[in-house]
Amino acid sequence: MIPLCIPKMSGNEWKYVKECFDTNWVSSVGKYVDMFEEKFAQYVEAKNAVVTMNGTSALELALRTLGIGEGDEVIVSSMTFISPVNTIKYVGAEPVFVDVCRDTWVMDVDKIEEMITSKTKVILPVHIYGHPVDMDKVMTIAKKHNLYVIEDATEALGSEYRSKKVGMVGDIGCFSFNGNKIITTGAGGMLVTNNEEWGKRAKYLSTQTKTVLENGAFYHEEVGYNFRMPNVLAAMGVAQLENIEEYVEAKREHGKLYNELLKNAKGIKTSAEKEYAKNCFWLYSILVEDDYCVSRDKVIEKLKENGIQSRPFFQPVHLMPPYKKCRHGDMTVTEEISAKGINLPSSVDLSGDEIELICSLIRR
Known part of the structure; x- marks a missing residue:
């Protein structure tokens, strides 16, 4: 795994x-x-x-x-x-x-x-x-x-x-x-x-x-x-x-490799890094868009079958029982990306070969 x-x-x-x-x-x-x-x-x-x-x-x-x-x-x-x-x-x-x-x-x-x-x-x-x-x-x-x-x-x-x-x-x-x-x-x-x-x-x-x-x-x-x-x-x-700089740099290198390997994958939206930001890529994440070949949950299932752990995005809190009555604005984007998002393996010690394996399965 x-x-x-x-x-x-x-x-x-x-x-x-x-x-x-x-x-x-x-x-x-x-x-x-x-x-x-x-x-x-x-x-x-x-x-x-x-x-x-x-x-x-x-x-x-x-x-x-x-x-x-x-x-x-x-x-x-x-x-x-x-x-x-x-x-x-x-x-x-x-x-x-x-x-x-x-x-x-x-x-x-x-x-x-x-x-x-x-x-x-x-x-x-x-x-x-x-x-x-x-x-x-x-x-x-x-x-x-x-x-x-x-x-x-x-x-x-x-x-x-x-x-x-x-x-x-x-x-x-x-x-x-x-x-x-x-x-x-x-x-x-x-x-x-x-x-x-x-x-x-x-x-x-x-x-x-x-x-x-x-x-x-x-x-x-x-x-x-x-x-x-x-x-x-x-x-x-x-x-x-004492090792924080090394760990952050490793995470960032993982993020760059994931982005490179998935940039042309049809139906996959990769993690962003705005011009004002340095993203530590704590969890590298993607969106499975509507034009991808299978659903988000099917991707999670297929990854698991191949020994790869992943996780869906956090569920919208405003839809959960304790908070349904709280004030909120239009939550269209929140509800959309929550239904499409996946967190992929992101350990500091993750290898390039493991990232290539994960990305090859997603591209397939």
Whole structure:
């Protein structure tokens, strides 16, 4: 089986994790927690980084840090993993869905303003499968309407928007280190921001709003959250981050090869990379158009028969039971590409021969 996307362990993971075990620093306090935050902040060029248990908790933490809650609305795309939408509900706010672009599959920024009301507080662009949203337009709209911008960069570590790391264009950026991401800690996430006040607030909220008194007792002035990553996982993150440039370059080379081998395949729409973007190609993806010889699901079935794992695009969230009553605009493109999209194998260690095999089957 050629898997969809598995991690690569090629550096100091065992060494750093073993040190945690040897010294008994395995919980949410330890040198690797601080080190991971510092080194990650350096990589994305952020002033503040707060490590979390997963990307979902990073997104929830971002919303809570900005004071988003009951009665507020957050604009988000429907063609996404459900995590950012769920976190909007976690804090008591309401998601408002906008359509996506047909070429990049990310939020259609030209559809944002028509959905803004007096209740709108945040725009939450999702850099789906690694391609950045057109952030210049997002930031212009946000400034015009006095809105916050939280970037969901959980699938886009290493991607860039106009030579700036994604997650660092908006007010707050959020990342994921799940097992299938470019770097992994098994489970984990990170919140980044250049706003010192928000950085301190996020760390305070993520650690149960704990203040240590002179006698060592804990004091809590408000409700807090246990979002901190254990030291043993942070150790893994530090090791993985040491190889991030190599991993991103490998992903990009895979994307280029896929594009080259599939560019003339009738009925296949390949992944895009706009002039403003550097796409990390977290998951290399295609659309199976109507003029292809078989259906999207038949392609998935045939790939599986040949030992190749693939996955359909995320289903539109606005069509799912918890969110059917939420406001949304025309979602024609979202519903179309969701029905046509496939994620192809995208592991860092994927070989050129494996990509050629996959593409030959699709061309056939």
